[in-house]
Amino acid sequence: MQLLIDTNVLIPLEEANRLLSADLAELARLCDELGISICVHPSQQSDVEQDKNVERREHLLSRMQRYTRVQNPPILTLEEKHHHGWREINRNDVVDNLLLACLLRGAVSFLVTEDKGMRRKANASGMGEAVFCIREIIVHLNNLRSTPLSSPIGIELKYAHEFNVADGFFDSLRESYSGFDNWWIEKCSRGQRQLWAVCDGIQPRAICLFKHEKNEKVAENKPILEGDILKLCTFRVGEKVRGRKVGERFLYTAFEYAVHHNLSWVYLHTNAEAHSRLIDLCLEFGFKLYGSYNGDTVLVKSMRAPVEQGEIPPLDYSIEFHPYCVDDISIRKFLVPIMPKYHERLFPDLSNETYGGEPMFDAIKAIPSSEGNTIKKAYICHSNIKRMRSGDIVCFYRSDDRRSIQVIGVIEKAVRVESLDELINLVSKRTVYNMGELARMVERPCLVILFRMMRIIPEVTVESMKQMGVTPSQSISEIADVAYHSLIPSLSSET
Incomplete structure (x- = not known):
């Protein structure tokens, strides 16, 4: 079994003068324990050769020799690339497509990358199940061991005031949104706002703050969403439970809640650049891009299905x-x-x-x-x-x-x-x-x-x-x- 790593994983794994992150160390250890070969594509060498930092370049080139090379890697025809919509505007596109071709043809079992664009390409070509970010592949490899990881604590209904907003869990939200602490205390805690949470004792590990709205204008230059609405206001999955499908669990919880309360819509605003994975997740489960609001991307899901199926294939309808x-x-x-x-x-x-x-x-x-x-x-x-x-x-x-x-x-x-x-x-x-x-x-x-x-x-x-x-x-x-x-x-x- 072979695991192909993208250059954006290879560099931090082998770069000199940089401490190896805990995740990358665990990835290397798990592959060794399970007998999985970490491999690289021959084309990645030319990627590294273009590095203008001579010392780093020579170090990486020498360290690449320790990895298995994909032997006689597949090369797709122009017709195949066109079929999958894999354009090649620059050298990065060429290398990305060569790595994806290995997965497509079965030369490797998994591809590990932090590249959002590659993940989207893989999803569109039906290979998303075999493409992982570093945190996801660690969870998966742990699952393959004889002793599985312990399960995450279940989702609980909480009030905002039960959490200390100064906790480090909220740091990324603080960095992304000016005045976050004041908003949390004034609007959420004092407003008795509720949220779904995954906790470890009293420590939050993931949260999804929500509220009811009605006849709301959720995006600029778009009509009002008529009816009763569920807004997912703050959606954060922390590092300690990332890769455990908690985000998917939150969405399922939101859908069940919306049905129970007879709501017509579920929506959220999010920063497209900072939270592209959240956007990809929502699109997988029926949300549609619905314009923007104050610079954020708006995602909307209808909870009212049409009586007539029309031309929508059955699976697409259920999604x-x-x-x-x-x-x-x-x-x-x-x-x-x-x-x-x-x-x-x-x-x-x-x-x-x-x-x-x-x-x-x-x-x-x-x-x-x-x-x-x-x-x-x-x-x-x-x-x-x-x-x-x-x-x-x-x-x-x-x-x-x-x-x-x-x-x-x-x-x-x-x-x-x-x-x-x-x-x-x-x-x-x-x-x-x-x-x-x-x-x-x-x-x-x-x-x-x-x-x-x-x-x-x-x-x-x-x-x-x-x-x-x-x-x-x-x-x-x-x-x-x-x-x-x-x-x-x-x-x-x-x-």
């Missing part, structure tokens, strides 16, 4: 209008059996500790792993079923103990895999199976179902299913449309 999706007769529905131990990991809001508790937007007491935090999840099995398509619906049947359905998802894609590298490549950002577990799974061909979790529904018992002619088995089975609609509440638009 744009989450938690609504297309569930008419054109969509196949599948019953997916899942053992309780895996159900607990994938769907922590329904774990034995939280089962039957308060709604998640009142108090999340679950302690989820990164795969529990995600909306985008992966399910691995050995089913031979071949009828699954993008946009189809999966109903997860918890076997053994509860023997019921409570979670509905929409399939992004279902892929059959036979190699460990291919399996890791697909599920790397969606599951915390360790290397040993994944290796055992792929001893025979696997079916990997990449899906988006859409809804937690009122429990549908096995007795109710049998009354409608649906008998759960140990493998995935298809549910007739009539039976499905008799058992499952409608997931389509309620407008």
